[in-house]
Amino acid sequence: MDTVVDMAKAIKIQAKDVNVFYGEKQALNNVSIDIEDRSVTAFIGPSGCGKSTFLRCFNRMNDVIPSCRVEGSIMMGDVDVNSLQTDPVLLRARIGMVFQKPNPFPKTIFENVAYGPRIHGLAQSKTELDDMVEDSLKKAGLWGEVADRLADQATGLSGGQQQRLCIARAIAVGPDVLLMDEPCSALDPIATSVIEELISELQQRFTILIVTHSMQQAARVSQKTAYFHLGTLVEYGDTKDVFTLPKNEQTEAYISGKIG
Amino acid sequence: MSDFLSPNLVVFAMTIAAAFLSFYLATGRVRKQAIASQTKSHSLNQYYGFYVSLWVLVPAILLALMWMFAADPMLTSAAKARMVDAYPNLPESFLNLKMAQLVNIASGYIKAPDAVMAAQAELLRAAQASADRARSLTLAAVMCNGFFYAFRRVSPELRARVLCEAFLRRLFFLSAVVAILTTIGIVASLLFEAVRFFREISLFDFFFGTHWSPMTALRPGDAAAADEFVAGSTGSFGMVPVMAGTLLVAVIAMAVAVPIGLFSAIYTSEFASWRVRNIVKPTLEVLAGVPTVVYGFFAALTAAPFFRDLGLFVGLDVSSQSALAAGGVMGIMIIPFISSLSDDVITAVPQSLRDGAYGLGSTRGETIIRVVLPAAFPGLVGAFLLAISRAIGETMIVVMAAGVAANMTINPLESVTTVTVQIVMLLTGDNEFDSVKTLSAFALGMTLFVITLLLNVAALTASRRLGQRYE
Numbered sequence: 001m002d003t004v005v006d007m008a009k010a011i012k013i014q015a016k017d018v019n020v021f022y023g024e025k026q027a028l029n030n031v032s033i034d035i036e037d038r039s040v041t042a043f044i045g046p047s048g049c050g051k052s053t054f055l056r057c058f059n060r061m062n063d064v065i066p067s068c069r070v071e072g073s074i075m076m077g078d079v080d081v082n083s084l085q086t087d088p089v090l091l092r093a094r095i096g097m098v099f100q101k102p103n104p105f106p107k108t109i110f111e112n113v114a115y116g117p118r119i120h121g122l123a124q125s126k127t128e129l130d131d132m133v134e135d136s137l138k139k140a141g142l143w144g145e146v147a148d149r150l151a152d153q154a155t156g157l158s159g160g161q162q163q164r165l166c167i168a169r170a171i172a173v174g175p176d177v178l179l180m181d182e183p184c185s186a187l188d189p190i191a192t193s194v195i196e197e198l199i200s201e202l203q204q205r206f207t208i209l210i211v212t213h214s215m216q217q218a219a220r221v222s223q224k225t226a227y228f229h230l231g232t233l234v235e236y237g238d239t240k241d242v243f244t245l246p247k248n249e250q251t252e253a254y255i256s257g258k259i260g
Numbered sequence: 261m262s263d264f265l266s267p268n269l270v271v272f273a274m275t276i277a278a279a280f281l282s283f284y285l286a287t288g289r290v291r292k293q294a295i296a297s298q299t300k301s302h303s304l305n306q307y308y309g310f311y312v313s314l315w316v317l318v319p320a321i322l323l324a325l326m327w328m329f330a331a332d333p334m335l336t337s338a339a340k341a342r343m344v345d346a347y348p349n350l351p352e353s354f355l356n357l358k359m360a361q362l363v364n365i366a367s368g369y370i371k372a373p374d375a376v377m378a379a380q381a382e383l384l385r386a387a388q389a390s391a392d393r394a395r396s397l398t399l400a401a402v403m404c405n406g407f408f409y410a411f412r413r414v415s416p417e418l419r420a421r422v423l424c425e426a427f428l429r430r431l432f433f434l435s436a437v438v439a440i441l442t443t444i445g446i447v448a449s450l451l452f453e454a455v456r457f458f459r460e461i462s463l464f465d466f467f468f469g470t471h472w473s474p475m476t477a478l479r480p481g482d483a484a485a486a487d488e489f490v491a492g493s494t495g496s497f498g499m500v501p502v503m504a505g506t507l508l509v510a511v512i513a514m515a516v517a518v519p520i521g522l523f524s525a526i527y528t529s530e531f532a533s534w535r536v537r538n539i540v541k542p543t544l545e546v547l548a549g550v551p552t553v554v555y556g557f558f559a560a561l562t563a564a565p566f567f568r569d570l571g572l573f574v575g576l577d578v579s580s581q582s583a584l585a586a587g588g589v590m591g592i593m594i595i596p597f598i599s600s601l602s603d604d605v606i607t608a609v610p611q612s613l614r615d616g617a618y619g620l621g622s623t624r625g626e627t628i629i630r631v632v633l634p635a636a637f638p639g640l641v642g643a644f645l646l647a648i649s650r651a652i653g654e655t656m657i658v659v660m661a662a663g664v665a666a667n668m669t670i671n672p673l674e675s676v677t678t679v680t681v682q683i684v685m686l687l688t689g690d691n692e693f694d695s696v697k698t699l700s701a702f703a704l705g706m707t708l709f710v711i712t713l714l715l716n717v718a719a720l721t722a723s724r725r726l727g728q729r730y731e
Contacts, residue, residue, distance in 0.1 A: 064618060066533065089621050097619035103612035106635045116620045119630070166616065173620055 012037035012177065012207045013058065018072035018082075020053050020062065020231075027053045031072075031233045033226060040199060040208045042218035042239065045228035046259060051211045054228070055179050057081070058209060059095040060088035076177070093120055095177040096170030101186045102162035104154035104169075109146050112154045112165055113137060116173035132172055139205070140168035141198050160191025164198065171202075178202065180210040184217065196221050215255060219243050227251045267392050271399060275320055282316045282407050283309035286414050294416045303421035311420040314427055315410035316403045323402050327395050335391055336363075339384045346376055450709060453702035460696045461497045466703060469498015472666035472677075474686060474697045497700055499707065501666040505676030509587040509658060510651040512672055516591025517651075518644060521598025528599070529606040530628055541603065548596035556660030559589035564661055571673060579663070579675040586661040587672065590654055594647050601646065605639030605723070606632060642723035649715035653708060655680040679704050 013035040020028040028050045035041050043051035053062065058081060062068040074081040081091060093116070104112050113133040116122070123129035133150070137143040142164045146157070154165055163183060170178060180199070184192040199208060199221045212218050218225055218239065225242040227235045227250070235242060235251045246252040253259045290308040294301045301308070340359055344350075347358065358377075364370045365381040366388065372378035414420075458466070473496045524544060528537050564585035571578030578584070609632050617627040633640070663675030664685060686701035 059619065061615065061619065064615070089623050091621075092619055093621035097615075099612060099615060099619070101612055103610070103616040105613060105616065105631050115617075115630070119620070119622055119626050169616075169620065 009036040009039060011035065012076065013081075014075045015057070016073045016075070018054065018057055018070065018074065020050070020057065020071075021069045022065070023067040026231060028057075028231045031228075033233060033236060035207060035209065036224060037207050038203060038205070039224060040203050040210060040222040041224040041226065042222035043209065043211045043226050043228060044213075044215060044218050044254070045234075046254065047213075048230075049228040050231040051226075051228045052181055055181055055209055055211050058177065058179055059092045059097055060086075061097065063088055093173050094175050095179060096173060096175035097179040098163070098166050098170055098181065098183045100182045102159055102166055104157070104162050104165050106153070106155055108151050109154045109157070109165060110150040113168050113172050115169060120173060122174065136168040136172035137165075139171050139202070140164045141194070141201070142168055158191070160187050160194055163187060163191070163195060167195075167198065167202075171206075175206065177207045177209070180208065182211050182213060185213060192217075215243070227254065229254070267396070271396055275317065275399070275403065278403050278407070279313045279317045282312045282411070286312035286411060289411065289414050290416060290418075290420075293414075297416060299416045301416040302419050303424075307420035307424050308414050308418065310424050311418070312407060312410040312414060314424070315406035318427075319402045319406045320399050323399060324395075327398075331391055331395070335384070335387055338387065339380070342380060342383060346380060447709065450702055450706050453699055454706040457696065457699035457703040460699070461703075466497055466499055466700075467707075468500065470500045470668060471496055471498045472501050472682070474682075474700050497696070499679075499704065501668040502677055502679050502682055502704070503707075504668060504670070505583070505662070505666065506652055506678040506680075508583050508670060508672065508676055509590060509662060509678055510648055512583060512587025513590035513594055513651040513654075514644070514648060516588055517594040517598050517647060520591075521595045521647075522602050522640070524595070525599045525602035525606055526628060526633075529603045530624070530632065541600070544596045544599050546596075547592070548600070550593075552593060552654065552656040553660070555589050555593050556656045559585050559657050559661030563589050567673075576673060578673045581661060581663040581675040582673050583662065583676045584672040586658050589661065590651055590657050593654070593657065594650055597650060598643055598647050601643035602636075602640055605636045605643060608639065609635045638722045638725040642719040642721075645715045645719035645722065649712040649719070652715075653680065653712050655684060659684050679708050683708075 011034045015031060015033045015035075018028055018031045019026065031050075031054060043055060045051050056062045057070055057074060060070075060081065062070055070082055072082060076094075079086060079091075081095075105115065107115075110133055113136050114123075114129055117129055117132050123132055134143060134147075137146065142161060145161060146152075146165075154162065157165060163186075167178075167183075184195050187195065196217060199210065202208060203223075210218075210222065222239045225237065225239040226233055227242065227246075227248070229250050235246060235248045237247075242251065243255060246255060250259075287305045287309040290301055290305055336359070339362065340355070343355060343358060343362065347355065350358065361370070361373075362377065362380055362384060365372045365377060366384040372381055524540075528540050528544075532540060564580055564582060567582055567585050567588075568578045568580050613631055613635055614627055617631040622630070658678045658681050662681055663677050664681065665675065666677050666682075667674055669676060683701045683704050686698055686704075
């Protein structure tokens, strides 16, 4: 692991001076951050600190909330995610998202994974679609468990399986970046450890941003950690540094459990 | 005693006063006892008051109800027996008329025509007065009994709050039972009359016969058919054309209401801002408050002539009582029903599913068509089934705008009749309620009831499936 972290990595996303408002209330203040390619970056901090709001800026999910306004630039390559010219629908095909509660569609397992390729017209033939579904389920570590029951309702799967199905569904669209909003908060410890292992594997192919309430989880899965407090980015650095030698008092208080 | 203060009113007022008095006495007693024994009462003082009041009121109310059901028929039958003695040779139907007259004379609404009736009325009045006195005394006795029983039990240890709670539980249970029993009673009376009908006409002829003309005997110039009817032929009670007409009108209504209702529900639940939604939704629901007779006017005086003129314009022969006009207006009536139910169902689809779809790069339309509507599907089916059962049972619009003749057709431009129209036709006006003609209305009503019941059960099952899936 250490060798991976030590390697200098390319910057995948560059957020600069991001401000978010809900109506009059400001939820994020001038957040700037560089996200490394093919690594896991964890956003931690107490409830209401703006970490989920920030995560939702990366795929414009805040557009769904009528009173929400996002300022600043989030450059991914030469595309400004936050620009009005950028089509959020196309953007979300490049930046997948996994939510807090598993939210499979009330369709079959196959149809759930095939959903993205279908709406984006990614598969030319039925066999190609089958291959994509199989490939995505394999990457999400679910293929072995569901290979013989792809036609079953997805809602019949266990919580952990549902969440991995949601990851497979996101992967199937072929994104570069995966956003995960507390993906294990609704799961039991065993399902959580399965997902955490999966995240470590996926990190070789995707840039992953994960919001988590569990500091142990952040320490286990991420290479970079960003600590948020009251809408500001307080500290950002290599995970092992943030957890062992926090530079900021607030970060230290949070990590040692004094606040939270 | 003046007319205004009828004995019933006085008894009622006294009962209420007794309840208040016992409340006051009971709270006083428990307060004093608590002070005397230096203990804290189990319940708040008011619960002791309620407890004693209930013991005064509830037995009295039950007794009064029983009295109403038992004493009045007894008085009437005694009076009738006296009348039979007074008029030995009167046939039964005349006697019944005389009885009605007698009751009115005794109540003082009309004057007695002769001495015999006056004497009989005087006897009835005397019997009623003594029954009233007996009732008042019995009520007073029951209330005193209840009061002393409960009052003596009042002490700080009595768990009055628990007892009041138990009373409430029974009251609510009883209300539920009354609602269910009433339904069963209605169905039973319907069933009873329908069975009488089916003694005359075979089930097969009724459900599969294709000729419906219960009024045949009344139609002049159709002597052959009239003879057939008089001879007791079963040919004219086939419900197929009537049911076909009902279904045709319902299908037209649904063809109007489902698209408009569903699409407006999609608009209010998915696209409208809350401000627009707060205007559009109540406005749509105002449509549901329009009395159906007003829709009836609209169908008969505006929609039907409009369709007829439109038909003339394009060279089609449209009946002035076309199924199209009745069904179309009925569809407008059902729109708010469908839009409101569908809106609830669509809003119940969790936001997380929409987020999931957006997160995969779906547009709004794709999210609605591929995720939200399939998820809402069972609930939507439930809403539509409920709407169909409304359409089938709807009466006023079709009475005013649909035809009377039972044509067997699926052409919406022709006139058809419906089950509800036929029931209205059969049961209004002067009718003997035991002819096959009127009894057939009950058979139709029973059929209608069974169909709508099945539709409602199917609708409930469908909606419940949606509910289970999202906890």
